[in-house]
């Protein structure tokens with residue numbers, strides 16, 4: 010690899026997915042395309058999204074309530090399109106996945122089914138520095154069961170002086186708490202460091218001690234290869250507005266392993282959209298769940314959000330997830346290379362990358378711990394058209410995403426930082 014414009018442009022010319030960038034609205038800064046590196050926070054808008062939503066607005070205008078059955082895409086069955094699309098992205102069978110509701114709500118609903126503490130078995134293992142909403146969900150679930158979060162929630166931390174959590178420490182915690190462990194619940198990809206957890210062996214370790222394993226894949230879905238079914242993961246949830254580009258507050262999704270979808274012993278909070286479709290509208294008394302992940306749905310579908318979700322997932326389908334992963338790795342490895350080169354060009358190291366380097370331990374996000382002038386550099390980056398993300402106390406998160414970022418974006422980013430460092 011080379012830290013030159015020519016080299017970056019050559020990689021862009023060779024990129025099989027290069028034409029996809031033109032299918033997105035790129036935010037403008039000072040009349041120019043921004044360097045948009047926050048697809049891990051809010052993915053960009055596909056240009057077709059507006060058309061997909063307009064179809065539904067038009068049908069609603071023309072048909073009113075009749076749209077449920079007579080719209081171009083009848084609303085009662087609108088969500089049926091998602092299992093086929095999402096199952097390829099999360100690696101499962103269509104009946105194990107459903108697009109519904111919102112992430113934190115789904116996390117609660119899944120914990121209703123999979124966190125059923127007893128006197129003996131009541132602990133949850135999670136990662137230290139889990140996303141705040143997840144921490145609040147875990148704590149409030151524990152409180153809801155009349156337990157003490159300080160005793161029930163076990164956080165696995167990085168070791169002293171380290172930033173990512175060692176796999177062996179997660180496994181050791183699972184074994185240590187063994188019989189008292191109810192649930193292992195991690196972010197599949199940590200939002201802060203970009204570390205990818207080895208979900209397959211963590212799940213196996215949880216099952217070995219008799220606990221369930223579930224994952225919040227907000228930063229995993231659409232970013233890393235997932236094989237939830239084969240890994241025997243019990244459940245997972247995610248949002249669609251980050252890497253899945255489905256719009257702010259977009260419709261979320263859940264996965265429930267086939268082993269559990271017909272298990273009537275599992276409690277759940279039920280709603281009419283989870284009820285057997287054949288007699289849903291008979292408005293009968295007794296809840297009779299659909300024998301798939303759909304049985305966890307509560308409310309009728311958010312059609313406008315789902316239209317945006319569908320528009321975006323069609324792009325994933327067209328690009329193919331394998332191609333996206335291949336480019337993602339190349340792009341992120343190029344960013345690693347550029348950052349290493351910047352460090353070498355300075356008198357001493359200024360950027361410490363805390364994201365692991367191995368391909369199976371990272372997605373596209375790179376978290377840069379700024380050893381000096383962090384906030385100042387971040388502010389200046391923003392002024393120069395770089396849309397990145399700042400996390401206190403001194404981390405800049407950058408996520409070059411394969412659908413719309415270019416190798417030149419990554420090179421330009423490095424140039425801007427280099428120039429800022431030389432201007433002190």
Ligand SMILES: *Cc1c(COP(=O)(O)O)cnc(C)c1O
Pocket residue numbers: 111112113114140142143196200225227228248
């Ligand atoms: C983005 C994110 C959330 C946000 O939750 P919402 O319910 O969609 O607001 C929650 N958890 C994690 C891990 C996230 O990355």
